[in-house]
Amino acid sequence: MRIKKVFNSSVVLASGPDDAELILLGKGIGYGQRPGDVVPEGAPDRFFVPVRNPVAKELLQLLDSIEPEYLELTREIIAYAEQVLGTELHQHLYVALTDHLHFAVERAHAGLPVVNRLAWEIRSYYPVEYRIGRYGLDRLREQLHVQLPDDEAANIAFHIANARHTQDRAAFDAFEAARLIDQVVTIVTYRMGIERQPDNVHFSRFVTHMQYFADRFFTDRMLASGDDFLFDQLSRRYPGAMACAERVREHIQDAYRQRLPNEEVAYLALHIQRVSEKV
Numbered sequence: 001m002r003i004k005k006v007f008n009s010s011v012v013l014a015s016g017p018d019d020a021e022l023i024l025l026g027k028g029i030g031y032g033q034r035p036g037d038v039v040p041e042g043a044p045d046r047f048f049v050p051v052r053n054p055v056a057k058e059l060l061q062l063l064d065s066i067e068p069e070y071l072e073l074t075r076e077i078i079a080y081a082e083q084v085l086g087t088e089l090h091q092h093l094y095v096a097l098t099d100h101l102h103f104a105v106e107r108a109h110a111g112l113p114v115v116n117r118l119a120w121e122i123r124s125y126y127p128v129e130y131r132i133g134r135y136g137l138d139r140l141r142e143q144l145h146v147q148l149p150d151d152e153a154a155n156i157a158f159h160i161a162n163a164r165h166t167q168d169r170a171a172f173d174a175f176e177a178a179r180l181i182d183q184v185v186t187i188v189t190y191r192m193g194i195e196r197q198p199d200n201v202h203f204s205r206f207v208t209h210m211q212y213f214a215d216r217f218f219t220d221r222m223l224a225s226g227d228d229f230l231f232d233q234l235s236r237r238y239p240g241a242m243a244c245a246e247r248v249r250e251h252i253q254d255a256y257r258q259r260l261p262n263e264e265v266a267y268l269a270l271h272i273q274r275v276s277e278k279v
Helices: 054-063 069-085 093-109 119-125 127-144 151-164 174-192 201-218 229-237 239-256 262-278
Strands: 002-008 011-015 021-025 046-048
Touching: 002 069, 011 069, 021 054, 046 054, 054 069, 054 093, 069 093, 069 127, 069 151, 093 127, 093 151, 119 127, 119 151, 119 174, 119 201, 127 151, 151 174, 174 201, 174 239, 174 262, 201 262, 229 239, 229 262, 239 262
Parallel strands: none
Antiparallel strands: 002 011, 011 021, 021 046
16 A cells, blocks of 8 residues: 555555555554555554545545544544443544534634533443543643533543444434433432432442443334233332333333333333332
8 A cells, every 4th residue: 555645643545556545544654654655564553445435535525624633633532432442433433523523622712612411411321431531631632732621521422422332323322312311310219219329339330221221222122022021020029119110111102202111111120129229
């Protein structure tokens, strides 16, 4: 592969043996390089083929309109996120997050305040992604000398959470998931007479279960085996938790026009009972 254009030390446009253009990302891959130079073997840790990959086309368009430093920053954040989460994130995150960071900095320079009305929910229900968001803000301040408000950490976390759902990216929305989780937690804490305790391990475990529930709900993967054994057993054994779970089912039916299967209600009641005993 030979370099066609150097965007910065970590991003280059190259062409392969068949003249197909590729965007190559890798630390130091463009350092000291000029058009026509051969790409060092093993240098890139990501590549895209613009002709076949719409993500690469979007990146090329983006790099024509903004400073490439934003893509380098995004690359660092994604590398850190994948290390922390132990999973590969959807490639479209390179476009979405790069564009978002650039726009956020433009707003900051223009003196336009950024308010994320779901920042508390994102911070509470997606703490790992929020920590990655904080890392992103720190790197942005160090590299571009721009101080963005804390709400932007939640915005970065939102993009990270969405990118984790690689197969269902179009169906999943982290903001909507956080909103649903908050609605369920509000019902449960009120009906069961317990307090929100984010630092309590049992409450945190309950929230984790609600994250998986929201994931299944918004990606149309609800548990529905048709076997009501667990549902019937819990109805007799834990009537209070089951009544609370039924209230959640009613709320979701009203708010989302979708009825939860008995199996989902049963597992929800089980988690409600457990958290009510521990918190």
